[in-house]
Amino acid sequence: MSTRRSDEPIYWGLFGFGGMVIAFALPAILTLMILQGFGVDCFKLAAIAKTWWGAGALFVIVSASMWHGFHRIYHGLHDLCIHTTRVHHYVLYGLAVIFSLAALVIYASKFFGWCA
Amino acid sequence: MSENQIMKISVSRYRPETDKEPYLQDFEVPYRKETSLLEALNYIKDFLEPELSFRWSCRMAVCGSCGMMVNGVPKLACKTFLRDYAGKSMKIEPLANFPIERDLVVDISDFIEKLERIKPYIIPSKEDENKPLTEGYIQTPQQMTSYLQFAQCINCGICYAACPQYKLNKNFIGPAALTLAYRYNIDSRDAGAAERMKLLSLDEGVWSCTFVGYCSQVCPKHVDPASAIQLGKKASAIDYVIKMFKPGEEE
Amino acid sequence: MEIIKTDVAIVGAGGTGLRAAIAVAEQDPTTKIALISKVYPMRSHTVAAEGGAAGVIGEDDTLEKHFEDTVAGGDWLCEQDVVDYFVAHTTEELFQLEHWGCPWSRKPDGRVNVRRFGGMKVPRTWFAADKSGFHMLHTLFQTSIKYPSIQRFDEHFVLDLLEEDGQIKGVVTYDIQNGVCRTIIAKSVILATGGAGRAYSFNTNGGIVTGDGMALAYRHGVPLRDMEFVQYHPTGLLGCGVLMTEGCRGEGGILVNKDGYRYLQDYGLGPETPVGQPKNKYMELGPRDRVSQAFWNEQKKGRTIKTPLGDAVHLDLRHLGRDYLHERLPLICELAMAYAGVDPAESPVPIRPVVHYTMGGIETDGKTATRKPGLYAAGECASVGIHGANRLGSNSLVETIVFGKVAGIEAANYAKSVQFGNEANLTKQAEEIVLKATRLFEDSTGTESCSKIRHEMGDSMEEGVGIYREEESMQKTIDTLKALQKRYKNIKIKDTSGRVFNTEFLNAIELGYTLDVAECMANSAINRKESRGSHQRLDGPDGAYKKRDDVNFLKHTLAFKNGDDVPTISYSDVKITRFKPAERVYGAAAEDAEKKRQQEAAK
């Protein structure tokens, strides 16, 4: 029986926030992406990413979805009877950190015009 | 429905002294529309197989003795009726996720230890410690309603049989015990939330729950443990943030 | 065999046993307690009590009123000094439970609410919706966890008591889960094993209510007192006998016969009160014995409702409305739906009287001590003297905690004054007890079926010692029980190899206990040649036994074990302090009598 307080609140908080973001934002974004794929010109991502609000929103959507997703995948491994260790923990949440940082860099550079 | 139909019931048998593993034994039981599974099992014990062991007592879904798997679903035998399985057959097994002691009897000592561990009693504040026995606490209907649903647990263990996280990790404190902890934490008479929070906040506390929700689905008393655990997670998370800013208060 | 030494051993972990254990632990944390129960504590039958627990709290209520209701309700067969102690301690015990977390139902201002109950002058029944026993038991069980000096022996079945020089010195248990026997040597023993309703086939009781403690004390020479008084609860669900609480009527439910007529007005409980306006001690709020007896009379008149499950009357709750029913009587709604397929908000519930409670029990003094030094008894298994010939609803739940506490303190004090028995001697005794019990395992030459004996016993008790009784049918039951005792000696156990959770073996021993208790009930009944409370006779010369006979029977019946023969019956006096026996009346007649009494007092 352990006595160490769980750090789960951090991950759970991000997971919960991500779950909300996915539920509210991704249906619309995916719908627009699909329509765009069928030739309806409605998904102006490049332009949006250059606005301050677009870059900000995209950063939140991308990173929150990552945290949500990797959190569930981490727990899902346990559900599939894969004994999860600290290694799994570091790898999966590490990916969430890496992608969030990447998103930060990408959207910041978009906004500040560091790249095309 | 006509009187006295016959139900084929396959009952899981396991006698620790003689059997290597559980096996199924078939019985044919006459039933009417009022016949509960518990009555059917007692019929089997009285007239067909006196050896068969199972726990039971109150017959009215309040003592929590007779939880078992009915066609794979955890249920109270006394609140399961043969009429609902008319035309089908019934497979009765001991509650899932617990070791089988004998026939339909499982070892629930782990569950009981967990109930005991979460300090399921009022821990009064310093001022209330010596409250005279001539008065009660004032508890408004709203304060009472906030925990009352979570106080309806009959400790039948059905939620543990339903919980995949308990199946996968026996250290998980589990639905009923966590619900009881939360019930006392939010009782206006209690001042022991901080003590219980230490347990709730462990990895094997609320954080082992992945909100499958099946516990609430099968609970015979509609206690909704899944809800209590989510609320417990919220409380634990808030507590975590507070402790982060005021680390000095950590004992 | 494993031997455990403890100061106080408590047999039974329902309301009484748990309260006793807590009392011992609070009095002195160094006193060791063994809390022994054949089931996990929360399975104990206290859990099934629905209506509530009586405690004077209302402004218009007094201890004297509770005292009078209780003594008159018990048809003056109560120990009045004990009732005095009882009513004076109910409220503090109920507040104690409140402090421990019991969710008593509240008034809008946040204070404890009370409801009406049968036979009580004023509303004084504390309730936790209609799950009062459930909440009390769980509160007590959970609170007991706080005390490290309470060592629980869950799923330990008591085979016998240990006795040395006429003193009780421990118990021998069968650890059901491990399949081994364990001796618990103690300085004092409290029996808190509950009633014996399972002696009857149609009852509200759980399967575990088999009179174990009563039989244990009885076999050790302690008499069972007033065993003829068996309470029929007027409102059991047809078929299964599941209890529909008196709270149903306290909240305003009515009883009607096949013509929709509120028949209680024909049996001295009227005049009829308006529907939805229940009045204490009138109509449906009469005492249980009277209400049950009224059913029997209606049945004789052919005015009950015929159903495939037998005769019934209707408990009508429809006028209370769905919301109110779900707030005040949620369990009743759930049970009626599940076991009778009836939604009480929409249809009347078919009910009939059903065996519910044993007023009598192990004879104790007012402080729960039996005549055997070191042996205490409390709760339903005991006869401490508060219920007399008929228990009022909501007096028994509170009895468990008031006298549970007394038993705990008394047994703990006694334990401090004596030494353990001689270990070698007690061990030898224990081994003999185990040998005798497990002979059932070794010797499988028997031919009689336990379940058959059990069914025959239950049916015979219903037949002979039911709501109304006659010499002839009672004698028939006595003869049957005698024959069953003989057959019991020749029972067959099929599973002679299984040690772990061998319920066949356990049930066989339980049956032996219940048979003994049933014999006490029947023999006590046949010898009480009068009608009082729940003991109603139809016979006697010119029907002489139909009336109460204070000259000859204002006495407690004592049933002593007499070897293998029927119990020896003798009598003891009833303690009457200030409330002289009078005619026991309800409804308008009660109000007249009350006025008369006050006028006389004024003079």
Add this chain to the structure above:
Amino acid sequence: MENNVKSYRKPYVRPVKANWWTDRGFYIAYMIREATAVLAVVVALELLVLSCMSQESIVAFLKNPLVILVNILSLASVMYHTITWFNLMPKAVRMFATKKPTDTKLIPAKLIISAEWIGAAVAFAVIVVACVCLV
């Protein structure tokens, strides 16, 4: 009965198989719910990659039939996530309708779920307007 035996127990512990979730519809639904996380990560990654591309490349990329297929699957998965997420939410927010001490009515689950869907509809509209009109 032998005197020194401590226990005759021999409890049988049922093995846990990795496919435990396949025997109940409820568990399957749960595992699907958890699996929606995979496509959520895919969508997030896709968005991130697309954000680095020019509008022409984005349009070209989204026209790829394989991408369309993945996006449709992702939409289905995200909708499943949304439905389950919203349906479970009332269990995590348990609030009384008013602060009145005598008020024992909790905000009904249906109301919470309806509010979530209204919010989702508004969010949908805002995102569409933003993508189509604002730039």
